[in-house]
Amino acid sequence: MADSLLWLLSLLDSTARLAVPLLLAALAGFYAERAGIIALHLEGKMLAGAFAAAATAAVTGSAWLGLLAAIAASLALAAVHGFASISQRGNQVVSAVAINTVALGLTAVLANAWFQIGGRTPNLPADARFGEVTLPLAQSLSGVPVLGPIYAELVSGHNILVYLAFLLVPATAWVAYRTRLGLRLRAVGENPSAVDTAGINVARLRYQAVLIGGVLCGFAGAYLSTAQGAGFQTNMTAGKGYLALAALILGKWRPVPTLLACLLFAFADALQTRLQGVALPGIGQVPVQLIEALPYILTVLLLAGFVGKAVPPKAIGQPYVKDR
Amino acid sequence: MTARGADGRLPWWATAILMPVLNVAVALALSALVILLIGEDPVGALGTMVVGAFGSGTGIGYTLYYATSLIFTGLAVAIAFHGGLFNIGAEGQAYIGGLGVGLACLALGGWPWWLALPVTVLAAMAFGGFWGLVPGWLQAYRGSHVVITTIMFNFIASALMVYLLVNWLIRPGQMSPESREIDPSLFLPKADEMLGALGLEVANSPLNLSFLLALLACVAVWLYVWHTRPGFALRTVGANEDAARYAGIDPKHVIIITMALSGGLAGLLGVNEIQGVQHRLLLNFPAGLGFTGIAVALMGRGHPAGIVPAAILFGALYQGGAELAFEYQTISPELVIVIQGVVILFAGALEHLFRPALLALFARRGKTKPVEA
Numbered sequence: 001m002a003d004s005l006l007w008l009l010s011l012l013d014s015t016a017r018l019a020v021p022l023l024l025a026a027l028a029g030f031y032a033e034r035a036g037i038i039a040l041h042l043e044g045k046m047l048a049g050a051f052a053a054a055a056t057a058a059v060t061g062s063a064w065l066g067l068l069a070a071i072a073a074s075l076a077l078a079a080v081h082g083f084a085s086i087s088q089r090g091n092q093v094v095s096a097v098a099i100n101t102v103a104l105g106l107t108a109v110l111a112n113a114w115f116q117i118g119g120r121t122p123n124l125p126a127d128a129r130f131g132e133v134t135l136p137l138a139q140s141l142s143g144v145p146v147l148g149p150i151y152a153e154l155v156s157g158h159n160i161l162v163y164l165a166f167l168l169v170p171a172t173a174w175v176a177y178r179t180r181l182g183l184r185l186r187a188v189g190e191n192p193s194a195v196d197t198a199g200i201n202v203a204r205l206r207y208q209a210v211l212i213g214g215v216l217c218g219f220a221g222a223y224l225s226t227a228q229g230a231g232f233q234t235n236m237t238a239g240k241g242y243l244a245l246a247a248l249i250l251g252k253w254r255p256v257p258t259l260l261a262c263l264l265f266a267f268a269d270a271l272q273t274r275l276q277g278v279a280l281p282g283i284g285q286v287p288v289q290l291i292e293a294l295p296y297i298l299t300v301l302l303l304a305g306f307v308g309k310a311v312p313p314k315a316i317g318q319p320y321v322k323d324r
Numbered sequence: 325m326t327a328r329g330a331d332g333r334l335p336w337w338a339t340a341i342l343m344p345v346l347n348v349a350v351a352l353a354l355s356a357l358v359i360l361l362i363g364e365d366p367v368g369a370l371g372t373m374v375v376g377a378f379g380s381g382t383g384i385g386y387t388l389y390y391a392t393s394l395i396f397t398g399l400a401v402a403i404a405f406h407g408g409l410f411n412i413g414a415e416g417q418a419y420i421g422g423l424g425v426g427l428a429c430l431a432l433g434g435w436p437w438w439l440a441l442p443v444t445v446l447a448a449m450a451f452g453g454f455w456g457l458v459p460g461w462l463q464a465y466r467g468s469h470v471v472i473t474t475i476m477f478n479f480i481a482s483a484l485m486v487y488l489l490v491n492w493l494i495r496p497g498q499m500s501p502e503s504r505e506i507d508p509s510l511f512l513p514k515a516d517e518m519l520g521a522l523g524l525e526v527a528n529s530p531l532n533l534s535f536l537l538a539l540l541a542c543v544a545v546w547l548y549v550w551h552t553r554p555g556f557a558l559r560t561v562g563a564n565e566d567a568a569r570y571a572g573i574d575p576k577h578v579i580i581i582t583m584a585l586s587g588g589l590a591g592l593l594g595v596n597e598i599q600g601v602q603h604r605l606l607l608n609f610p611a612g613l614g615f616t617g618i619a620v621a622l623m624g625r626g627h628p629a630g631i632v633p634a635a636i637l638f639g640a641l642y643q644g645g646a647e648l649a650f651e652y653q654t655i656s657p658e659l660v661i662v663i664q665g666v667v668i669l670f671a672g673a674l675e676h677l678f679r680p681a682l683l684a685l686f687a688r689r690g691k692t693k694p695v696e697a
Binding site: 040080085088089090091092093094095097098100102103104105108109110112113114116119242246249287289290292293296297299300303306 | 358361362363410412462466467468469471472473475476477479480483484486487490491615618619622653654655656658659660661662663664665666668669672673674675676677
């Protein structure tokens with residue numbers, strides 16, 4: 001009994017850890033997409049952030065400076081996307097593809113040139129990473145049956161970015177649905193001309209949304225390379241940015257359902273590593289590749305309206321052109 | 325009246341030649357900056373790239389071999405663009421198309437290559453086409469956006485291929501997930517063999533018959549898009565879906581057919597890679613060339629006559645980049661990906677950046693000089 005509880009707790013613990021980068025990126029996508037800007041560029045921003053964080057932490061020995069660098073790098077790419085999408089009224093999908101491509105190439109080239117260990121950054125020592133935070137009383141309460149281990153194993157013992165990511169969900173919901181900025185952001189993604197008529201600057205609002213997304217993707221990138229991992233590797237995001245976008249879509253562009261989608265994807269990921277070569281009773285061995293592909297298949301089915309219906313923000317992807 | 329926004333005001337050569345050249349110039353300038361940032365000499369690096377790509381028979385062979393795959397994926401992205409569809413799934417479609425080629429080759433055993441080629445081409449187009457058709461159908465009838473669906477299909481293709489290679493196609497008694505080699509009689513003739521038979525001595529390289537197939541595909545796409553009824557329907561839907569519907573064209577049909585054709589073209593990459601070079605099924609053989617097709621299509625302005633030089637340019641970047649990485653320890657081949665990204669940015673998303681300046685330039689010229697007929 002205690003064994004299976006611990007197994008379950010470790011599975012949920014991994015789920016939480018794996019969900020964090022998806023969650024941060026998906027929330028970044030939330031702001032951009034609800035303001036009407038396609039957020040296919042999450043992958044590139046996260047990757048650039050991961051490299052900037054790892055490189056800075058490797059040189060300075062400080063995870064916090066790494067985090068700042070990650071935010072700066074991600075913000076720079078967000079600004080490019082904003083410039084192309086908002087000021088230049090370019091094709092947002094093309095812009096995002098370009099940003100992802102540049103980020104993939106540039107991080108690999110710079111990592112190789114600066115550190116010369118095959119496109120990686122050096123392994124970070126523990127004090128240049130975000131360490132685990134032991135919540136108060138975790139030790140003394142761990143003796144309490146059921147709740148004790150849950151508190152000690154699952155709730156306590158994560159790094160600070162994990163707590164930040166989960167706190168950002170209610171914060172985002174609050175900003176989006178309870179503040180003036182949130183109302184305006186959502187309005188500008190649905191009907192920008194109405195917002196413009198009210199005398200509010202559409203371009204400025206959209207830039208704000210894209211830049212908030214830039215900051216959040218910086219967190220996501222720093223988490224990958226200086227909290228979850230201990231250094232940067234070429235293409236270390238490996239599609240997590242697209243997966244985050246899928247979670248946002250699966251969450252129907254709302255914060256709490258998006259969190260649930262991120263947790264589902266992370267759970268599939270955590271389960272997949274544990275199910276390798278294990279035969280399930282009644283089903284037999286499930287191919288790990290099927291579990292791996294599950295988030296993508298789910299997204300396709302959802303978008304096609306086979307499971308529920310996802311309605312994107314009305315003005316998404318359309319550059320705003322003021323009449324006359 | 326202002327010149328801004330008037331699309332047809334630039335002479336055709338400014339749009340077709342000057343703008344792509346400007347885009348490449350910006351991309352190269354930014355890459356030079358990156359090389360400076362690394363602390364190497366950009367001029368020397370460029371020289372190494374050019375010599376690596378065009379300085380030897382082998383170099384030219386490799387350049388054209390990469391260009392072959394890029395023509396296929398560039399055409400795939402371009403034909404979808406004409407229908408107003410952004411196919412980001414060429415990578416996955418090429419992967420699945422290659423699966424079709426590999427399965428056909430494994431089944432055909434000792435057939436001569438010339439007899440097998442029509443079968444493998446059909447298999448490539450059918451498999452790749454199916455991987456494009458499904459997202460097309462989903463957009464046409466279920467309203468899901470082809471951009472997201474094709475991205476998802478790239479990941480699904482990748483998982484599917486790992487599953488098939490690890491569990492079913494792997495050669496028994498082997499660790500790495502690769503199929504057995506196809507029968508040597510099926511190997512497509514290589515350029516050095518073909519030209520050697522004509523008495524021309526050419527260096528050994530992976531360049532093979534598929535290059536001619538790629539040129540043939542260019543002609544076919546040109547005929548289809550600009551000289552057939554379905555091609556007209558395709559361009560009409562791309563220009564204005566409502567107008568197309570009003571003219572009696574069913575956009576749903578057009579979207580599905582276009583995505584199937586697009587996927588089929590991408591699938592032909594498999595003929596070059598599997599039947600032409602690798603001679604077995606293996607993991608990740610498209611190696612990003614499907615994504616590079618986006619840059620090729622944008623730079624080639626969606627026209628086969630532009631796609632061929634754009635594909636050769638990117639083929640040269642791939643080959644020259646490999647040489648560069650070999651020559652300079654600090655420069656890695658991923659520099660090509662940076663250049664590719666910058667080209668996509670400036671030729672695609674920021675295409676309006678240079679246009680106002682060019683328009684102003686031409687407008688001023690028009691005032692001082694009489695307009696030539």
